[in-house]
Amino acid sequence: MSLTRKDVEGIAHLARLEITDAEMSVYTDSLSKILSFVEQLGAADTGSIEPMAHPLEGESQRLRPDEVTETDQHEKYQSNAPAVASALYVVPKVIE
Protein backbone atom coordinates (compact mmCIF):
# COMPACT_ATOMS: atom_id res chain seq x y z
CA MET A 1 0.00 0.00 0.00
CA SER A 2 1.49 3.28 -1.05
CA LEU A 3 -0.20 6.42 0.20
CA THR A 4 0.05 9.75 -1.54
CA ARG A 5 0.56 13.05 0.18
CA LYS A 6 -3.09 13.83 -0.57
CA ASP A 7 -4.19 10.61 1.18
CA VAL A 8 -2.23 11.59 4.29
CA GLU A 9 -3.68 15.10 4.23
CA GLY A 10 -7.15 13.50 4.19
CA ILE A 11 -6.32 11.18 7.10
CA ALA A 12 -4.83 14.05 9.10
CA HIS A 13 -8.00 16.07 8.55
CA LEU A 14 -10.21 13.17 9.73
CA ALA A 15 -7.97 12.81 12.79
CA ARG A 16 -8.03 16.57 13.41
CA LEU A 17 -4.25 16.82 13.34
CA GLU A 18 -2.30 19.71 11.89
CA ILE A 19 0.72 18.23 10.15
CA THR A 20 3.56 20.48 9.04
CA ASP A 21 5.05 20.26 5.54
CA ALA A 22 8.26 18.79 6.95
CA GLU A 23 6.29 16.08 8.81
CA MET A 24 4.09 15.28 5.81
CA SER A 25 6.72 13.40 3.79
CA VAL A 26 7.84 11.44 6.86
CA TYR A 27 4.26 10.30 7.56
CA THR A 28 3.54 9.52 3.92
CA ASP A 29 6.52 7.18 3.93
CA SER A 30 6.04 5.57 7.37
CA LEU A 31 2.26 5.13 7.08
CA SER A 32 2.75 3.44 3.69
CA LYS A 33 5.29 1.08 5.26
CA ILE A 34 3.00 0.26 8.19
CA LEU A 35 0.03 -0.44 5.92
CA SER A 36 2.18 -2.66 3.68
CA PHE A 37 3.36 -4.49 6.79
CA VAL A 38 -0.15 -5.16 8.13
CA GLU A 39 -1.39 -6.24 4.70
CA GLN A 40 0.09 -9.69 5.35
CA LEU A 41 -3.11 -10.30 7.34
CA GLY A 42 -4.91 -10.52 3.99
CA ALA A 43 -3.32 -13.93 3.40
CA ALA A 44 -4.82 -15.43 6.60
CA ASP A 45 -7.79 -17.74 6.05
CA THR A 46 -10.55 -16.15 8.15
CA GLY A 47 -13.53 -17.33 6.07
CA SER A 48 -16.02 -18.29 8.78
CA ILE A 49 -14.21 -16.71 11.73
CA GLU A 50 -16.09 -14.30 13.98
CA PRO A 51 -14.31 -11.01 14.69
CA MET A 52 -13.09 -10.60 18.27
CA ALA A 53 -13.65 -7.23 19.89
CA HIS A 54 -12.88 -8.10 23.48
CA PRO A 55 -10.69 -10.76 25.11
CA LEU A 56 -13.19 -11.96 27.70
CA GLU A 57 -16.51 -11.99 25.91
CA GLY A 58 -19.38 -12.65 28.25
CA GLU A 59 -17.33 -11.89 31.37
CA SER A 60 -17.66 -8.15 31.53
CA GLN A 61 -19.11 -5.06 29.88
CA ARG A 62 -21.78 -4.86 32.55
CA LEU A 63 -24.53 -2.30 32.65
CA ARG A 64 -25.36 -0.50 35.87
CA PRO A 65 -28.61 0.99 37.15
CA ASP A 66 -29.19 4.51 35.84
CA GLU A 67 -28.63 6.27 39.14
CA VAL A 68 -26.61 9.35 40.02
CA THR A 69 -23.38 8.22 41.70
CA GLU A 70 -21.13 11.24 41.18
CA THR A 71 -21.16 14.48 43.10
CA ASP A 72 -20.79 17.86 41.39
CA GLN A 73 -17.09 18.71 41.26
CA HIS A 74 -17.06 20.92 38.20
CA GLU A 75 -14.83 23.56 39.76
CA LYS A 76 -12.14 20.99 40.47
CA TYR A 77 -12.45 19.46 37.01
CA GLN A 78 -12.49 22.82 35.26
CA SER A 79 -9.31 23.89 37.03
CA ASN A 80 -7.56 21.95 34.23
CA ALA A 81 -9.44 23.69 31.43
CA PRO A 82 -7.59 26.11 29.14
CA ALA A 83 -10.44 28.67 29.23
CA VAL A 84 -13.53 28.82 31.43
CA ALA A 85 -16.14 31.55 31.94
CA SER A 86 -19.22 31.27 34.17
CA ALA A 87 -18.49 27.55 34.66
CA LEU A 88 -18.60 27.04 30.87
CA TYR A 89 -15.78 25.92 28.59
CA VAL A 90 -14.81 28.70 26.22
CA VAL A 91 -14.08 27.99 22.55
CA PRO A 92 -13.81 30.25 19.47
CA LYS A 93 -17.15 31.46 18.11
CA VAL A 94 -18.95 28.57 16.36
CA ILE A 95 -22.13 30.31 15.14
CA GLU A 96 -21.97 33.70 13.47
Place this chain on the structure above:
Amino acid sequence: MTIHTRSVAELAAGLARKEFSAVELAEHFLARIERSNSALNAYVTVTPERALADARAADEARARGAAGPLTGVPLAHKDIFCTDGVRTACGSKMLENFVAPYDATVVERLHAAGTVMLGKTNMDEFAMGSSNETSHFGPVRNPWDLDRVPGGSSGGSAAVVAARLAPVATGTDTGGSIRQPAALVGISGIKPTYGRVSRYGMIAFASSLDQAGIMAPSAEDCALLLQAMAGFDARDSTSVDRPVPDYVAELGAPLQGVRIGLLKEFFAHGLEGPTATLVQAAIDEYRRLGAEIVEVSCPSLPLSVPTYYVVAPAECSSNLSRFDGVRFGHRCKDPRDLMDLYKRSRGEGFGAEVKRRIMTGTYVLSAGYYDAYYLKAQKCRSLISADFKRAFAEVDLLLGPTSPSPAFAIGAKVDDPITMYLNDIYTIGANLAGLPAMSIPCGFDGALPVGLQLIGPHFGESRLLSAAHAYQGVTDFHRRIPAAYA
Protein backbone atom coordinates in the same frame (compact mmCIF):
# COMPACT_ATOMS: atom_id res chain seq x y z
CA MET B 1 22.77 -5.53 54.52
CA THR B 2 21.97 -2.20 52.89
CA ILE B 3 18.31 -1.26 52.77
CA HIS B 4 17.73 -0.69 49.06
CA THR B 5 19.18 -3.99 47.82
CA ARG B 6 16.34 -5.83 49.55
CA SER B 7 13.22 -7.12 47.90
CA VAL B 8 9.80 -5.70 48.78
CA ALA B 9 9.11 -8.76 50.92
CA GLU B 10 12.36 -8.21 52.84
CA LEU B 11 11.61 -4.50 53.29
CA ALA B 12 8.12 -5.31 54.55
CA ALA B 13 9.66 -7.75 57.04
CA GLY B 14 12.15 -5.07 58.18
CA LEU B 15 9.31 -2.62 58.74
CA ALA B 16 7.31 -5.23 60.65
CA ARG B 17 10.17 -5.95 63.08
CA LYS B 18 10.87 -2.19 63.39
CA GLU B 19 14.40 -2.44 62.05
CA PHE B 20 13.64 0.91 60.36
CA SER B 21 10.59 3.16 60.19
CA ALA B 22 8.58 4.01 57.09
CA VAL B 23 9.88 7.57 57.34
CA GLU B 24 13.50 6.35 57.41
CA LEU B 25 12.82 4.08 54.45
CA ALA B 26 11.20 6.89 52.45
CA GLU B 27 14.08 9.25 53.27
CA HIS B 28 16.57 6.62 52.15
CA PHE B 29 14.91 6.24 48.74
CA LEU B 30 14.34 10.00 48.34
CA ALA B 31 18.07 10.54 48.90
CA ARG B 32 18.85 7.92 46.24
CA ILE B 33 16.47 9.61 43.81
CA GLU B 34 18.10 12.98 44.50
CA ARG B 35 21.51 11.50 43.74
CA SER B 36 20.76 9.41 40.65
CA ASN B 37 17.58 10.50 38.91
CA SER B 38 19.08 13.23 36.75
CA ALA B 39 21.34 10.69 35.00
CA LEU B 40 18.55 8.15 34.48
CA ASN B 41 15.61 10.54 33.79
CA ALA B 42 13.38 7.83 35.26
CA TYR B 43 11.10 9.96 37.45
CA VAL B 44 9.28 12.87 35.82
CA THR B 45 7.80 14.01 39.14
CA VAL B 46 9.18 13.32 42.61
CA THR B 47 6.75 13.84 45.51
CA PRO B 48 8.90 14.09 48.67
CA GLU B 49 6.27 15.83 50.79
CA ARG B 50 3.61 13.34 49.85
CA ALA B 51 6.06 10.49 50.50
CA LEU B 52 6.91 11.72 53.98
CA ALA B 53 3.24 12.32 54.81
CA ASP B 54 2.35 8.81 53.61
CA ALA B 55 5.29 7.41 55.59
CA ARG B 56 4.28 9.18 58.80
CA ALA B 57 0.75 7.84 58.39
CA ALA B 58 2.20 4.35 57.86
CA ASP B 59 4.30 4.59 61.03
CA GLU B 60 1.27 5.79 62.98
CA ALA B 61 -0.82 2.90 61.62
CA ARG B 62 1.87 0.46 62.73
CA ALA B 63 2.11 2.05 66.17
CA ARG B 64 -1.61 1.52 66.74
CA GLY B 65 -1.45 -2.05 65.46
CA ALA B 66 -3.22 -1.37 62.16
CA ALA B 67 -0.38 -2.26 59.76
CA GLY B 68 -0.96 -4.53 56.77
CA PRO B 69 1.65 -6.43 54.73
CA LEU B 70 2.52 -3.36 52.60
CA THR B 71 2.28 -0.61 55.22
CA GLY B 72 5.25 1.71 54.79
CA VAL B 73 6.55 0.18 51.53
CA PRO B 74 7.64 2.98 49.15
CA LEU B 75 6.61 2.78 45.52
CA ALA B 76 6.54 4.74 42.28
CA HIS B 77 3.57 5.08 39.94
CA LYS B 78 3.82 5.10 36.19
CA ASP B 79 2.70 8.55 35.08
CA ILE B 80 -0.28 7.04 33.25
CA PHE B 81 -2.16 6.57 36.55
CA CYS B 82 -4.14 9.57 37.75
CA THR B 83 -2.95 10.85 41.12
CA ASP B 84 -5.22 13.36 42.85
CA GLY B 85 -3.49 16.73 43.10
CA VAL B 86 -0.29 15.50 41.44
CA ARG B 87 0.57 16.18 37.79
CA THR B 88 -0.27 13.22 35.53
CA ALA B 89 1.40 13.89 32.16
CA CYS B 90 1.43 10.43 30.52
CA GLY B 91 4.74 11.26 28.79
CA SER B 92 3.02 13.92 26.69
CA LYS B 93 3.21 17.64 26.06
CA MET B 94 -0.59 17.37 25.75
CA LEU B 95 -0.84 16.73 29.52
CA GLU B 96 2.28 18.58 30.62
CA ASN B 97 0.24 20.75 33.02
CA PHE B 98 -2.58 18.33 33.82
CA VAL B 99 -3.16 17.88 37.55
CA ALA B 100 -5.40 14.86 37.98
CA PRO B 101 -8.57 15.61 39.94
CA TYR B 102 -8.88 12.08 41.34
CA ASP B 103 -6.92 8.90 42.08
CA ALA B 104 -6.90 5.88 39.80
CA THR B 105 -8.29 2.78 41.52
CA VAL B 106 -4.80 1.22 41.50
CA VAL B 107 -3.40 4.31 43.22
CA GLU B 108 -6.29 4.41 45.69
CA ARG B 109 -5.98 0.71 46.61
CA LEU B 110 -2.22 0.81 47.03
CA HIS B 111 -2.53 3.94 49.13
CA ALA B 112 -5.19 2.27 51.27
CA ALA B 113 -2.77 -0.65 51.68
CA GLY B 114 -0.33 1.76 53.33
CA THR B 115 2.22 2.21 50.55
CA VAL B 116 4.25 5.39 50.30
CA MET B 117 4.26 7.25 46.97
CA LEU B 118 7.74 8.47 45.96
CA GLY B 119 6.76 9.95 42.60
CA LYS B 120 5.66 9.38 39.02
CA THR B 121 7.76 7.60 36.42
CA ASN B 122 8.68 8.53 32.87
CA MET B 123 7.13 6.55 30.01
CA ASP B 124 6.64 6.50 26.27
CA GLU B 125 4.05 9.09 25.27
CA PHE B 126 0.58 7.66 26.02
CA ALA B 127 2.36 4.29 26.46
CA MET B 128 3.08 4.10 22.72
CA GLY B 129 6.62 2.87 22.34
CA SER B 130 9.03 0.07 23.17
CA SER B 131 12.07 2.10 24.18
CA ASN B 132 10.90 5.12 26.20
CA GLU B 133 12.25 7.36 23.46
CA THR B 134 8.82 8.78 22.55
CA SER B 135 8.44 10.56 25.90
CA HIS B 136 8.03 14.33 25.73
CA PHE B 137 10.29 14.41 28.80
CA GLY B 138 13.22 12.71 27.08
CA PRO B 139 14.42 9.11 27.04
CA VAL B 140 14.98 7.08 30.19
CA ARG B 141 18.40 5.47 30.44
CA ASN B 142 19.03 1.84 31.26
CA PRO B 143 20.80 1.53 34.64
CA TRP B 144 22.95 -1.31 33.25
CA ASP B 145 24.29 0.89 30.43
CA LEU B 146 23.34 4.54 30.23
CA ASP B 147 23.66 4.57 26.43
CA ARG B 148 20.93 1.96 26.08
CA VAL B 149 17.15 2.07 26.33
CA PRO B 150 15.31 0.54 29.32
CA GLY B 151 12.54 -0.71 27.03
CA GLY B 152 9.04 0.69 27.02
CA SER B 153 6.55 1.87 27.52
CA SER B 154 6.97 1.43 31.32
CA GLY B 155 10.69 2.31 30.98
CA GLY B 156 10.77 4.73 33.90
CA SER B 157 9.17 2.21 36.25
CA ALA B 158 11.63 -0.43 35.05
CA ALA B 159 14.64 1.83 35.56
CA VAL B 160 13.65 3.02 39.05
CA VAL B 161 13.28 -0.57 40.25
CA ALA B 162 16.49 -1.78 38.55
CA ALA B 163 18.49 1.11 40.03
CA ARG B 164 16.63 0.75 43.35
CA LEU B 165 15.31 4.30 43.28
CA ALA B 166 12.09 2.58 44.38
CA PRO B 167 11.59 -0.97 45.61
CA VAL B 168 8.58 -1.46 43.30
CA ALA B 169 6.63 0.43 40.64
CA THR B 170 3.31 0.16 38.86
CA GLY B 171 3.19 -0.34 35.11
CA THR B 172 0.75 -0.93 32.28
CA ASP B 173 0.97 -3.42 29.44
CA THR B 174 -0.89 -3.07 26.13
CA GLY B 175 1.54 -5.01 23.92
CA GLY B 176 4.40 -5.83 26.30
CA SER B 177 4.95 -2.54 28.11
CA ILE B 178 5.55 -4.21 31.50
CA ARG B 179 7.32 -7.38 30.36
CA GLN B 180 9.74 -6.04 27.76
CA PRO B 181 11.17 -3.27 29.97
CA ALA B 182 11.30 -5.69 32.93
CA ALA B 183 13.38 -8.00 30.72
CA LEU B 184 15.67 -5.22 29.50
CA VAL B 185 16.55 -4.04 33.02
CA GLY B 186 16.62 -7.43 34.78
CA ILE B 187 13.57 -7.27 37.06
CA SER B 188 10.29 -9.17 37.42
CA GLY B 189 7.03 -7.85 35.98
CA ILE B 190 3.52 -9.23 35.67
CA LYS B 191 0.72 -8.29 33.30
CA PRO B 192 -2.40 -9.83 34.84
CA THR B 193 -5.40 -11.21 32.95
CA TYR B 194 -7.45 -8.59 31.09
CA GLY B 195 -10.04 -7.35 33.59
CA ARG B 196 -8.19 -8.56 36.70
CA VAL B 197 -7.00 -5.10 37.79
CA SER B 198 -9.17 -2.00 37.48
CA ARG B 199 -8.26 0.53 34.82
CA TYR B 200 -10.31 3.35 36.30
CA GLY B 201 -8.09 6.42 36.23
CA MET B 202 -5.51 4.77 33.98
CA ILE B 203 -5.20 6.87 30.83
CA ALA B 204 -6.53 4.74 27.98
CA PHE B 205 -4.47 3.70 24.95
CA ALA B 206 -6.12 0.58 23.47
CA SER B 207 -9.02 -0.43 25.65
CA SER B 208 -9.40 -4.06 24.54
CA LEU B 209 -5.71 -4.65 25.37
CA ASP B 210 -4.64 -2.34 28.23
CA GLN B 211 -4.01 -3.87 31.63
CA ALA B 212 -2.31 -2.59 34.79
CA GLY B 213 0.38 -4.59 36.54
CA ILE B 214 3.46 -4.42 38.72
CA MET B 215 7.23 -4.37 38.36
CA ALA B 216 9.49 -5.45 41.24
CA PRO B 217 12.68 -7.35 42.01
CA SER B 218 11.02 -10.75 42.55
CA ALA B 219 7.93 -12.78 41.72
CA GLU B 220 7.12 -12.87 45.44
CA ASP B 221 7.06 -9.06 45.42
CA CYS B 222 4.76 -9.09 42.40
CA ALA B 223 2.40 -11.43 44.30
CA LEU B 224 2.36 -9.14 47.35
CA LEU B 225 1.51 -6.07 45.30
CA LEU B 226 -0.94 -7.75 42.92
CA GLN B 227 -2.85 -8.96 45.97
CA ALA B 228 -3.55 -5.36 46.90
CA MET B 229 -4.30 -4.19 43.32
CA ALA B 230 -6.53 -6.94 41.95
CA GLY B 231 -10.28 -7.26 42.27
CA PHE B 232 -13.60 -5.99 41.05
CA ASP B 233 -14.20 -2.29 40.58
CA ALA B 234 -17.64 -1.06 39.54
CA ARG B 235 -16.04 2.05 38.02
CA ASP B 236 -14.33 0.02 35.25
CA SER B 237 -16.88 -1.66 32.97
CA THR B 238 -14.28 -4.27 31.91
CA SER B 239 -13.40 -5.17 35.50
CA VAL B 240 -14.18 -8.83 36.17
CA ASP B 241 -16.20 -9.77 39.24
CA ARG B 242 -14.34 -12.86 40.42
CA PRO B 243 -12.72 -13.60 43.77
CA VAL B 244 -8.99 -12.84 44.03
CA PRO B 245 -6.94 -15.88 45.07
CA ASP B 246 -4.35 -15.63 47.83
CA TYR B 247 -1.33 -15.19 45.52
CA VAL B 248 1.16 -15.04 48.36
CA ALA B 249 -0.11 -18.20 50.06
CA GLU B 250 -0.05 -20.06 46.75
CA LEU B 251 3.55 -19.07 45.89
CA GLY B 252 4.92 -22.32 47.27
CA ALA B 253 2.90 -24.57 44.92
CA PRO B 254 5.23 -27.30 43.62
CA LEU B 255 6.26 -27.54 39.98
CA GLN B 256 6.05 -31.32 40.09
CA GLY B 257 3.80 -32.45 37.30
CA VAL B 258 3.19 -28.96 35.93
CA ARG B 259 3.17 -29.06 32.14
CA ILE B 260 5.09 -26.22 30.52
CA GLY B 261 4.68 -25.71 26.79
CA LEU B 262 7.34 -24.35 24.49
CA LEU B 263 5.68 -22.46 21.68
CA LYS B 264 7.18 -23.72 18.46
CA GLU B 265 6.59 -20.34 16.85
CA PHE B 266 8.66 -18.59 19.53
CA PHE B 267 11.67 -20.76 18.86
CA ALA B 268 11.34 -21.22 15.10
CA HIS B 269 12.77 -18.11 13.52
CA GLY B 270 15.10 -15.38 14.56
CA LEU B 271 15.71 -16.51 18.14
CA GLU B 272 19.43 -17.02 18.38
CA GLY B 273 22.59 -16.05 20.22
CA PRO B 274 22.83 -15.60 23.99
CA THR B 275 19.06 -15.01 24.43
CA ALA B 276 18.35 -18.45 22.92
CA THR B 277 21.05 -20.08 25.07
CA LEU B 278 19.79 -18.47 28.28
CA VAL B 279 16.17 -19.37 27.60
CA GLN B 280 17.29 -22.96 26.91
CA ALA B 281 19.14 -23.00 30.25
CA ALA B 282 15.97 -21.83 31.98
CA ILE B 283 14.02 -24.64 30.33
CA ASP B 284 16.57 -27.12 31.71
CA GLU B 285 16.18 -25.55 35.14
CA TYR B 286 12.41 -25.98 34.99
CA ARG B 287 12.86 -29.62 34.00
CA ARG B 288 15.11 -30.13 37.05
CA LEU B 289 12.45 -28.48 39.22
CA GLY B 290 10.02 -31.19 38.17
CA ALA B 291 8.08 -29.56 35.37
CA GLU B 292 7.19 -31.56 32.30
CA ILE B 293 8.34 -29.76 29.15
CA VAL B 294 6.37 -30.31 25.95
CA GLU B 295 6.29 -28.59 22.58
CA VAL B 296 3.06 -26.92 21.49
CA SER B 297 2.09 -24.83 18.51
CA CYS B 298 0.03 -21.69 17.94
CA PRO B 299 0.20 -21.52 14.13
CA SER B 300 -1.55 -18.14 13.95
CA LEU B 301 0.93 -16.48 16.29
CA PRO B 302 3.03 -14.97 13.46
CA LEU B 303 -0.04 -12.82 12.72
CA SER B 304 0.10 -11.18 16.13
CA VAL B 305 2.31 -8.17 15.37
CA PRO B 306 0.39 -7.03 12.26
CA THR B 307 -2.92 -7.76 14.05
CA TYR B 308 -1.84 -5.64 16.98
CA TYR B 309 -0.68 -2.77 14.78
CA VAL B 310 -4.19 -2.53 13.33
CA VAL B 311 -6.23 -3.08 16.51
CA ALA B 312 -4.15 -0.93 18.88
CA PRO B 313 -3.91 2.16 16.61
CA ALA B 314 -7.64 1.89 15.81
CA GLU B 315 -8.53 1.98 19.51
CA CYS B 316 -5.91 4.67 20.14
CA SER B 317 -7.36 6.94 17.47
CA SER B 318 -10.73 6.65 19.17
CA ASN B 319 -9.48 7.01 22.77
CA LEU B 320 -7.25 9.98 22.01
CA SER B 321 -10.05 11.91 20.31
CA ARG B 322 -10.90 13.17 23.82
CA PHE B 323 -7.84 15.43 23.70
CA ASP B 324 -9.44 18.32 21.86
CA GLY B 325 -7.93 21.38 23.53
CA VAL B 326 -11.28 22.29 25.05
CA ARG B 327 -11.73 20.69 28.48
CA PHE B 328 -8.18 19.87 29.56
CA GLY B 329 -4.74 19.45 28.06
CA HIS B 330 -2.77 21.57 25.64
CA ARG B 331 -4.51 24.36 23.71
CA CYS B 332 -2.83 26.20 20.82
CA LYS B 333 -2.38 29.97 20.94
CA ASP B 334 -4.91 32.26 19.20
CA PRO B 335 -7.09 29.72 17.37
CA ARG B 336 -8.82 31.19 14.29
CA ASP B 337 -11.86 28.95 14.69
CA LEU B 338 -12.88 25.68 16.34
CA MET B 339 -11.33 23.48 13.61
CA ASP B 340 -8.05 25.35 13.93
CA LEU B 341 -8.21 24.92 17.71
CA TYR B 342 -8.67 21.16 17.38
CA LYS B 343 -6.02 20.65 14.73
CA ARG B 344 -3.27 22.81 16.12
CA SER B 345 -3.86 21.81 19.75
CA ARG B 346 -3.56 18.15 18.75
CA GLY B 347 -0.79 18.72 16.21
CA GLU B 348 1.31 20.58 18.80
CA GLY B 349 0.33 18.50 21.85
CA PHE B 350 1.04 15.03 20.45
CA GLY B 351 4.49 13.71 19.53
CA ALA B 352 5.43 11.99 16.28
CA GLU B 353 4.74 8.36 17.25
CA VAL B 354 1.34 9.18 18.78
CA LYS B 355 0.34 11.08 15.65
CA ARG B 356 1.52 8.17 13.51
CA ARG B 357 -0.66 5.75 15.45
CA ILE B 358 -3.68 8.04 15.50
CA MET B 359 -3.43 8.35 11.71
CA THR B 360 -2.90 4.60 11.21
CA GLY B 361 -5.98 3.98 13.34
CA THR B 362 -8.02 6.64 11.60
CA TYR B 363 -7.18 5.08 8.25
CA VAL B 364 -8.00 1.46 9.18
CA LEU B 365 -11.35 2.57 10.64
CA SER B 366 -12.31 4.82 7.74
CA ALA B 367 -15.08 4.06 5.26
CA GLY B 368 -13.89 1.70 2.54
CA TYR B 369 -10.95 0.33 4.54
CA TYR B 370 -12.67 -0.89 7.72
CA ASP B 371 -13.37 -4.42 6.46
CA ALA B 372 -10.00 -4.94 4.83
CA TYR B 373 -7.97 -3.82 7.85
CA TYR B 374 -9.88 -3.56 11.11
CA LEU B 375 -12.43 -6.34 10.71
CA LYS B 376 -9.77 -8.60 9.20
CA ALA B 377 -7.47 -7.93 12.17
CA GLN B 378 -10.29 -8.73 14.61
CA LYS B 379 -10.79 -12.06 12.83
CA CYS B 380 -7.06 -12.78 13.02
CA ARG B 381 -7.29 -11.95 16.72
CA SER B 382 -9.94 -14.68 17.05
CA LEU B 383 -7.57 -17.17 15.38
CA ILE B 384 -4.71 -16.27 17.73
CA SER B 385 -6.96 -16.45 20.78
CA ALA B 386 -8.32 -19.85 19.73
CA ASP B 387 -4.75 -21.13 19.25
CA PHE B 388 -3.87 -20.16 22.82
CA LYS B 389 -7.04 -21.81 24.09
CA ARG B 390 -6.05 -25.06 22.36
CA ALA B 391 -2.53 -24.81 23.75
CA PHE B 392 -3.85 -24.37 27.29
CA ALA B 393 -5.95 -27.50 26.92
CA GLU B 394 -2.61 -29.33 26.76
CA VAL B 395 -0.34 -27.37 29.10
CA ASP B 396 -0.50 -25.31 32.30
CA LEU B 397 1.94 -22.60 31.25
CA LEU B 398 3.77 -21.44 28.16
CA LEU B 399 7.42 -20.42 28.26
CA GLY B 400 9.62 -18.46 25.91
CA PRO B 401 11.75 -15.36 25.55
CA THR B 402 10.36 -11.93 26.45
CA SER B 403 12.33 -9.90 23.93
CA PRO B 404 14.30 -10.91 20.82
CA SER B 405 17.41 -9.11 22.08
CA PRO B 406 18.73 -7.37 25.18
CA ALA B 407 18.60 -3.58 25.52
CA PHE B 408 19.53 -1.75 22.32
CA ALA B 409 21.29 1.60 21.97
CA ILE B 410 19.31 4.82 22.35
CA GLY B 411 18.54 6.05 18.84
CA ALA B 412 19.19 2.69 17.14
CA LYS B 413 15.61 1.94 16.07
CA VAL B 414 13.92 5.28 16.41
CA ASP B 415 13.71 6.03 12.67
CA ASP B 416 12.13 2.76 11.63
CA PRO B 417 8.71 2.06 13.16
CA ILE B 418 8.48 -1.50 11.81
CA THR B 419 11.80 -2.53 13.39
CA MET B 420 10.65 -0.95 16.64
CA TYR B 421 7.26 -2.72 16.45
CA LEU B 422 8.97 -6.11 16.03
CA ASN B 423 10.41 -5.76 19.55
CA ASP B 424 6.97 -6.81 20.74
CA ILE B 425 6.88 -10.04 18.74
CA TYR B 426 6.86 -12.34 21.81
CA THR B 427 4.70 -10.22 24.10
CA ILE B 428 1.75 -9.12 21.96
CA GLY B 429 0.03 -12.54 21.81
CA ALA B 430 -0.86 -12.45 25.51
CA ASN B 431 -2.50 -9.03 25.12
CA LEU B 432 -4.52 -10.05 22.08
CA ALA B 433 -5.84 -13.11 23.95
CA GLY B 434 -6.17 -11.28 27.30
CA LEU B 435 -3.84 -13.75 29.06
CA PRO B 436 -1.73 -13.13 32.16
CA ALA B 437 2.02 -13.14 31.49
CA MET B 438 5.21 -12.24 33.24
CA SER B 439 8.87 -11.67 32.62
CA ILE B 440 11.62 -12.71 35.02
CA PRO B 441 15.40 -12.36 34.68
CA CYS B 442 17.14 -15.51 33.34
CA GLY B 443 20.74 -14.40 32.87
CA PHE B 444 23.03 -11.93 31.16
CA ASP B 445 24.20 -11.33 27.62
CA GLY B 446 27.51 -9.69 28.49
CA ALA B 447 26.54 -6.93 30.92
CA LEU B 448 22.90 -6.82 29.82
CA PRO B 449 20.02 -8.72 31.44
CA VAL B 450 17.82 -11.14 29.49
CA GLY B 451 14.21 -11.95 30.35
CA LEU B 452 12.23 -15.18 30.37
CA GLN B 453 8.52 -14.99 29.65
CA LEU B 454 5.82 -17.17 31.21
CA ILE B 455 2.24 -17.03 29.93
CA GLY B 456 -0.76 -18.53 31.72
CA PRO B 457 -4.42 -19.23 30.94
CA HIS B 458 -7.05 -16.63 31.91
CA PHE B 459 -6.93 -15.93 35.67
CA GLY B 460 -3.90 -18.23 36.02
CA GLU B 461 -1.82 -15.65 37.91
CA SER B 462 -1.22 -17.97 40.90
CA ARG B 463 0.55 -20.62 38.88
CA LEU B 464 2.45 -18.02 36.89
CA LEU B 465 3.75 -16.45 40.09
CA SER B 466 4.54 -19.75 41.81
CA ALA B 467 6.43 -21.02 38.74
CA ALA B 468 8.46 -17.81 38.64
CA HIS B 469 9.03 -17.99 42.40
CA ALA B 470 10.29 -21.59 42.15
CA TYR B 471 12.81 -20.55 39.49
CA GLN B 472 13.94 -17.60 41.60
CA GLY B 473 14.48 -20.00 44.51
CA VAL B 474 17.26 -21.74 42.55
CA THR B 475 18.70 -18.74 40.65
CA ASP B 476 19.95 -15.32 41.72
CA PHE B 477 19.63 -13.25 38.52
CA HIS B 478 16.78 -11.28 40.09
CA ARG B 479 19.07 -10.24 42.94
CA ARG B 480 21.70 -8.64 40.71
CA ILE B 481 21.88 -4.86 40.80
CA PRO B 482 23.96 -2.66 38.46
CA ALA B 483 27.26 -1.88 40.24
CA ALA B 484 26.70 1.89 40.19
CA TYR B 485 23.47 1.47 42.18
CA ALA B 486 24.33 -1.41 44.52
